[in-house]
Amino acid sequence: MTPETNPLVRTIKERCKACYTCVRGCPAKAIRISGGQAEVIKERCIGCANCVLMCSRGAKETLDSIRAVKALLASGAPVAAALAPSFPVEFGGIDPLRFAGMLKALGFKYVCEVAFGADMVSLQYRRLINENPGKKFISTACPAVVSFVEKYHPSLVANLAPIVSPMVAQARVIHETYGRDVKVVFIGPCVAKKEETARNTADIDESITFVELRSILKEAGVDRNTALDSQFDPPHPAKGVLYPMGGGLLNSAELEEDLLSGRFLSSEGLENFPEVLKNLEHGDIDADFIDLLCCNGCIMGPGISVKTSKHAREAALRRYARKSYFSIRLNDWEESVRRFRSLDYSASFAPEDQRMKVPGADALKAVLAKMGKVRPEDELNCGACGYPTCVEHAVAIIRGIAESEMCLPYTIERLKTTADELTVSYNQLAKTKQALMQSEKLASMGQLAAGVAHELNNPLGVVLLYAHLLAEQCDKDSRVFSDARMITEQADRCKKIVGGLLNFARKNKPFFRQTSLVRLIDNYFKTAPVPASLKVTVDRSGEDLQAEMDPDQIIQVLTNLITNAVEAMGGSGGLTVRTFAERESVCFSVADTGCGIKPENIKKIFEPFFTTKQIGKGTGLGLAVSYGIIKVHRGSIAVQSNSDPATGPTGTTFTVKLPRVAKDAGAIKMKTEAAGK
Ligand code: SF4
Numbered sequence: 001m002t003p004e005t006n007p008l009v010r011t012i013k014e015r016c017k018a019c020y021t022c023v024r025g026c027p028a029k030a031i032r033i034s035g036g037q038a039e040v041i042k043e044r045c046i047g048c049a050n051c052v053l054m055c056s057r058g059a060k061e062t063l064d065s066i067r068a069v070k071a072l073l074a075s076g077a078p079v080a081a082a083l084a085p086s087f088p089v090e091f092g093g094i095d096p097l098r099f100a101g102m103l104k105a106l107g108f109k110y111v112c113e114v115a116f117g118a119d120m121v122s123l124q125y126r127r128l129i130n131e132n133p134g135k136k137f138i139s140t141a142c143p144a145v146v147s148f149v150e151k152y153h154p155s156l157v158a159n160l161a162p163i164v165s166p167m168v169a170q171a172r173v174i175h176e177t178y179g180r181d182v183k184v185v186f187i188g189p190c191v192a193k194k195e196e197t198a199r200n201t202a203d204i205d206e207s208i209t210f211v212e213l214r215s216i217l218k219e220a221g222v223d224r225n226t227a228l229d230s231q232f233d234p235p236h237p238a239k240g241v242l243y244p245m246g247g248g249l250l251n252s253a254e255l256e257e258d259l260l261s262g263r264f265l266s267s268e269g270l271e272n273f274p275e276v277l278k279n280l281e282h283g284d285i286d287a288d289f290i291d292l293l294c295c296n297g298c299i300m301g302p303g304i305s306v307k308t309s310k311h312a313r314e315a316a317l318r319r320y321a322r323k324s325y326f327s328i329r330l331n332d333w334e335e336s337v338r339r340f341r342s343l344d345y346s347a348s349f350a351p352e353d354q355r356m357k358v359p360g361a362d363a364l365k366a367v368l369a370k371m372g373k374v375r376p377e378d379e380l381n382c383g384a385c386g387y388p389t390c391v392e393h394a395v396a397i398i399r400g401i402a403e404s405e406m407c408l409p410y411t412i413e414r415l416k417t418t419a420d421e422l423t424v425s426y427n428q429l430a431k432t433k434q435a436l437m438q439s440e441k442l443a444s445m446g447q448l449a450a451g452v453a454h455e456l457n458n459p460l461g462v463v464l465l466y467a468h469l470l471a472e473q474c475d476k477d478s479r480v481f482s483d484a485r486m487i488t489e490q491a492d493r494c495k496k497i498v499g500g501l502l503n504f505a506r507k508n509k510p511f512f513r514q515t516s517l518v519r520l521i522d523n524y525f526k527t528a529p530v531p532a533s534l535k536v537t538v539d540r541s542g543e544d545l546q547a548e549m550d551p552d553q554i555i556q557v558l559t560n561l562i563t564n565a566v567e568a569m570g571g572s573g574g575l576t577v578r579t580f581a582e583r584e585s586v587c588f589s590v591a592d593t594g595c596g597i598k599p600e601n602i603k604k605i606f607e608p609f610f611t612t613k614q615i616g617k618g619t620g621l622g623l624a625v626s627y628g629i630i631k632v633h634r635g636s637i638a639v640q641s642n643s644d645p646a647t648g649p650t651g652t653t654f655t656v657k658l659p660r661v662a663k664d665a666g667a668i669k670m671k672t673e674a675a676g677k
């Protein structure tokens, strides 16, 4: 697999928890959040692998070159290991000669130190700087830095030193020394080198990290106990071994930083090198040569598995560097330098502009407003989204690599709103469920009541008929006559109860006609027996509320409600009847300031025969009948009541809603037949 076809770094989606840590840690803003998942944008990525190091979920993985290297080793072709100078950091516990022997045991024919390539590159830098006084150069040993310049500071591409990296230089030395047919595998701490390898296939065949090498060694069963010592293959390095440390290039090339002249500058680390480039672009830097490393030195590269501190790694490298430097034979080294000085170490770079264009002020304002950032103080710049400022986040949203949901305060606000909406829906649902249960209960009661009423109706009719006949046939002063009258009265009472039950069960057919609700109520009060001690208020809506209704039945409802209200107030208080309109309904309410209905009774008030009145004072059918009548009108009847003076004024309000008569073609027309079903 090569970076040409596969990204250097990819997200393992199942592990990604969208915490935006990788967005925060990516110096190139090369991570797109889409559908709540992070994905690496190959064209923007510089291969620093910082996201891999930062992701605590292990949701980022780097390009795997293990199979390709194993295939090379198994191919029979001579393969050279180009070992990065930071190897003493990763394999410090193994004697270098034994380590070289382990690589040979794996199948590498040659084991060469890239540090010699670094020596050659250092000479090139000295020459370049001496031959171009006043011109500013940026080192090109770190492919992540080179990529960052090409993508995000294209105007500085001309400042990139036109010199290959130590890896490529070493590969050319290997080919010159051991032949063109030798395959070269770079082994180092760097993921970005895989991309550089893909760009330089004429020189390098594969690139693996130390972590990958450990895996290959383990699988092959090669360790310090099974391998023999072996010498590194020449040419041997001098000070190039210092390259993996910050300032190592300057030291190796003897371009020492001098505070007085300020000609040479070195900076390393993701937090620092982008800033240096920005400053250079702004003309703030007067140094002639700037040595930049993306990591805090290659000793901190992402392909190293040891977890020691930076200082411990520097110490390990220095120990090896001292030993190596003082054991070289200077004459041999100079001879090697002379031999390879004439090789081509030139390199060229080209802009690959990936800068995000700043969107127009209006677009920016709109995106910020969507996230609730209307005033400057709304821009918290909290960094939770992974972007340092709200504006940068908004730019990324406009460019399609971020989502507004990444803004934590915005998301919390939205969640709160959603939670509130859900609470309202839940409460409505609970109320509807309760109403449905009540309605079902009343419907089954209605069926029972209708059955009983139907069965009683005929025998009652017969009793009434014969009681009347009996009364007609006997003397009006006789005892039999008065008994017959008593039977008639009681049977009439039973008839009314049966009628009430049939009303409740919606078995009595209403006779609909278009009626003015306001006029109906006015007429009611002209004859209504309301005690003078009560304060009666009739609050009429401005409009003439028309509905198709059976006026007699609605008057019956009104009578029931007002009778109950009057009784609840016990002779004093206020009765308010109000008419009003809602979108599809005409409505009236009857409110009293009486004792209220206890909460435990509210659910039962529409049940037939439920009453809180004294025995003999009511049948308990008034509200049940009213309920049945309103239901047959396709309307609704609801009650609100407070019986606890501690929580506010006591009293009860019944609200009745009836379908409005629409004036247009789509008017609601109810058929008597349909309603009677
Ligand atoms: S490797 Fe570096 S540049 Fe690429 S996505 Fe990860 S953090 Fe960003």
Ligand code: SF4
Residues within 6 Å of the ligand: 047, 048, 141, 142, 143, 144, 145, 189, 190, 191, 192, 193, 293, 294, 295, 296, 297, 298, 299, 300, 301, 302
């Ligand atoms: S500093 Fe070294 S390890 Fe890190 S990206 Fe650059 S070359 Fe690779």
